[in-house]
Amino acid sequence: MTTHAPAAKPANPLIPGRQVGVPTTMRATVQDAYGPAEEVLRPDDIPVPAPEANQVLVRVHAASIHVGDLVSIEGEPIIARLATGLRKPTNRVPGTDVAGTVVAVGDAATSLRIGDQVFGWCTGAFAEYVCAAEDHFLPKPANLSFEQAAAVGVSATTALQLLRDRAVFGAKVLINGASGGLGSYAVQLAAAFGAEVTGVCGPRNVDTVRSLGAAHVIDYTKEDFTRGEQRYDFILDNVANHSLARTRRALTERGVLQSNNGTSGGRWFGTLGTVIKTAVVSIFTRRQAPPSIKFTTREDLLTLKAIIEDGRVTPLIERTYPLSRAAHAIEHVKTGHARGTVVLTVEAPTESKS
Incomplete structure (x- = not known):
């Protein structure tokens, strides 16, 4: 029995000249x-x-x-x-x-x-x-x-934009939610910028977060960073499992909290209530950064490309x-x-x- 390969789709007539092997x-x-x-x-x-x-x-x-x-x-x-x-x-x-x-x-x-x-x-x-x-x-x-x-x-460029002016050399930085898409970039970027990074994650991700460059790793099932004695110059919170005020307790006197709590919240307005609260609180204390809307840009991708190609x-x-x-x-x-x-x-x- 003879079989035949399926006929190739015709080239796309809508694409003039400068193309190769493009179907319709x-x-x-x-x-x-x-x-x-x-x-x-x-x-x-x-x-x-x-x-x-x-x-x-x-x-x-x-x-x-x-x-x-x-x-x-x-x-x-x-x-x-x-x-x-x-x-x-x-x-x-x-x-x-x-x-x-x-x-x-x-x-x-x-x-x-x-x-x-x-x-x-x-x-x-x-x-x-x-x-x-x-x-x-x-x-x-x-x-x-x-x-x-x-x-x-999106994850990498957002992490870059949130950390670029905060995770300076020598700063103590905590990343809550350190093993997720954004968090895994945040740990690496903060370490690349010379910060002393503490990552917060679940027990199965402790070794992974440490391998990303975190100097310290907190298993949230065993330790609550908001009740510890260590203080941080910058906290990037991707989880929002504590109140804003409670999280800010872990900051140094001049430290800043950046809340970035994903998609949790109600069906109609999601995290909008938290965003509004964060915006209001940021007016009265410099220790709370205002909400931040980030967009992917070519310039940020160029920065990330360089950091990636040099292995950091x-x-x-x-x-x-x-x-x-x-x-x-x-x-x-x-x-x-x-x-x-x-x-x-x-x-x-x-x-x-x-």
Whole structure:
């Protein structure tokens, strides 16, 4: 019996000239409603986007998941829908942090070429191809795999922005929630900046946090750092398992608390109440930093790329899932117990497989 390989998908006629092996359709994880990932996410074939003049098309090798993806998929807190779409998601394909290979470039794109291995951010990362402005992508750090490079995005840039002016050489810094996606970067970056780092985590992550560069590690099941005698110049709180006032007790006289407590809170407003409280308290005491909204920037990715390439920071990946199991990966992240970052891997599109 003779078998035949499936016919290759035709080249994308919407992409002029500067492309290589680009099909008309791609596999993606999509959603048409808000809700639990296992209920609303599904695989689908959708058109491959065509890059505009200043854009590039990237064949995705890996995409990572962060807590913001949970918000955009579940639509909670509901107030967040003002940004993601009131009745249903504005963007059908979730995901932002990505790494892959450039396969097409717009006529005005000059900094990247076909074949370049890149990492960066975009809309719709949970797909075989993504399209965004060329300045959203940088050459992939040579010492990272695509999976590791995809994990450098929201979590790493947020940690950098929160710590850059605080974790100075010699400062005593405490990271509460030191083993998560953001926390694992925060420990490494603070250590890279010359701070004396204390990481707070659960018992299964003690050795991991120490390996990231923490000089001291506190197992929160055995010790409450807010009741200890040690005082810190800066506390980055990613957990918010203590009140603001109680956490500030662990500060030095001139120390500062930066609260960054993830997605906990009510269904309608999430952490907005805590954010407002933090903003008000920060008016009356310099020991409480105001709420901080961070965005990924090219400049911060350039900084991180340099720090990563000189070996001071390495992305921590707990687990990888194939794109087809995106819903399972999201549910794992939702538990709040993932060590480091969870990454989706994307196989080569059917038409390019041998």
